[in-house]
Amino acid sequence: MQVAENFSLKEYNTFGVDVMARKFISVHQTNELRDVLQQAYASDIFVLGGGSNMLLTKDINKTVIHIGLKGIELISENPNEVILKVGAGENWHQFVLYCIEKGYGGLENLSLIPGNVGTAPVQNIGAYGVELKDSFESCEAMRIQTLEVDTFSAEQCEFGYRNSVFKNKLKGEYIITSVNFKLSKKNHKLSTSYGAIQAELDKHKIKEPTIRNISNAVVNIRQQKLPDPRELGNSGSFFKNPVITESEFKKLQKQFPEMPFYAIHANQIKIPAGWLIDQAGLKGYRKGDAAVHKNQALVLVNYGGATGQEILALSKEIQEKIYNKYKIKLEAEVNIF
Numbered sequence: 001m002q003v004a005e006n007f008s009l010k011e012y013n014t015f016g017v018d019v020m021a022r023k024f025i026s027v028h029q030t031n032e033l034r035d036v037l038q039q040a041y042a043s044d045i046f047v048l049g050g051g052s053n054m055l056l057t058k059d060i061n062k063t064v065i066h067i068g069l070k071g072i073e074l075i076s077e078n079p080n081e082v083i084l085k086v087g088a089g090e091n092w093h094q095f096v097l098y099c100i101e102k103g104y105g106g107l108e109n110l111s112l113i114p115g116n117v118g119t120a121p122v123q124n125i126g127a128y129g130v131e132l133k134d135s136f137e138s139c140e141a142m143r144i145q146t147l148e149v150d151t152f153s154a155e156q157c158e159f160g161y162r163n164s165v166f167k168n169k170l171k172g173e174y175i176i177t178s179v180n181f182k183l184s185k186k187n188h189k190l191s192t193s194y195g196a197i198q199a200e201l202d203k204h205k206i207k208e209p210t211i212r213n214i215s216n217a218v219v220n221i222r223q224q225k226l227p228d229p230r231e232l233g234n235s236g237s238f239f240k241n242p243v244i245t246e247s248e249f250k251k252l253q254k255q256f257p258e259m260p261f262y263a264i265h266a267n268q269i270k271i272p273a274g275w276l277i278d279q280a281g282l283k284g285y286r287k288g289d290a291a292v293h294k295n296q297a298l299v300l301v302n303y304g305g306a307t308g309q310e311i312l313a314l315s316k317e318i319q320e321k322i323y324n325k326y327k328i329k330l331e332a333e334v335n336i337f
Helices: 030-039 092-102 117-123 197-203 211-225 246-255 273-279 308-326
Strands: 002-008 020-027 045-048 060-067 072-077 081-087 136-143 149-153 174-184 233-237 243-245 262-265 268-270 290-292 299-302
Touching: 020 030, 030 060, 030 136, 030 174, 060 174, 081 117, 092 117, 092 211, 117 174, 197 211, 243 246, 246 268, 273 308, 290 308, 299 308
Parallel strands: 020 060, 045 060
Antiparallel strands: 002 020, 072 081, 081 174, 136 149, 136 174, 233 299, 243 268, 262 268, 290 299
16 A cells, blocks of 8 residues: 655646645555545545546645556356456556457457546446447445445446446445456457448458457557557547437538438437537647647647646637537536546
8 A cells, every 4th residue: 555645646647737636545455445445534535546537627635545456357257258357456458458368358349448447337438339338247336435345237337328327326425446347258249330440450451350350450540549648648538429319410410411420329319529629620729738639639638738727728618619619518528626
């Protein structure tokens, strides 16, 4: 267990924003987490995972608990599938690569998403037509007030688009300590139709792709479009893709016939937020060290010296311009503190 006072969180958030934590504690075992929570008031803690889906706009005048719980354990196995129990502090992409190496399918489309395993269910991370909920079996989470560890099924997690019960009704009440995944061993259900995956496979003349082929394709696509947080501060997609009604879309389509869209449910249409921002002329837009990435308009970046407040101000300016042009309200995907 690591403990420090007045600790910079610059290396612990992928935006690279330099804010201070009054106290910083990194825990590596569940009993360490329980000990820390016993000594701190629930209102006096700030839980930090991989720091990849957040924007810090001010110093954290609380005890920051960094979740470093590790481990990958085989819970059960049959000829068709496995269930793995994964510590919340495991790096997400490294875990996906572990699954690829073992021949376990289901997470390959989620390759190269930044962050840790424990925060993935909170956001119900997703990419290229696949969401975490598709392979999620259950998770264990410690209730902050009672220190009891409860198990949540997929149904209890109430997964939605970039959403879960941990982001709404139970926000701030639990800390996820491990996640169980149900993954295929054979007859993998491959998803290649979303985005540019099929084009990437065609480019390499791959006609019968494996889960490794798909993972490699996703990594190549993401590396071409998205900046590496280790080189340029960012938190991946800053905004959610907005979902509007079919009637709203038809009105917009008359004015913007080239607008791309995805029908996701009856009477619900998803619009790519990156396209909206790009078409509004904001790709590459920069104010000081806060900017919209030059290759992917959905990503806001920190060129080194931007504060969280400056990045937040840029995001609000983008939201205003998109609403003025399309009457669509963009919602931040990242958590803002």
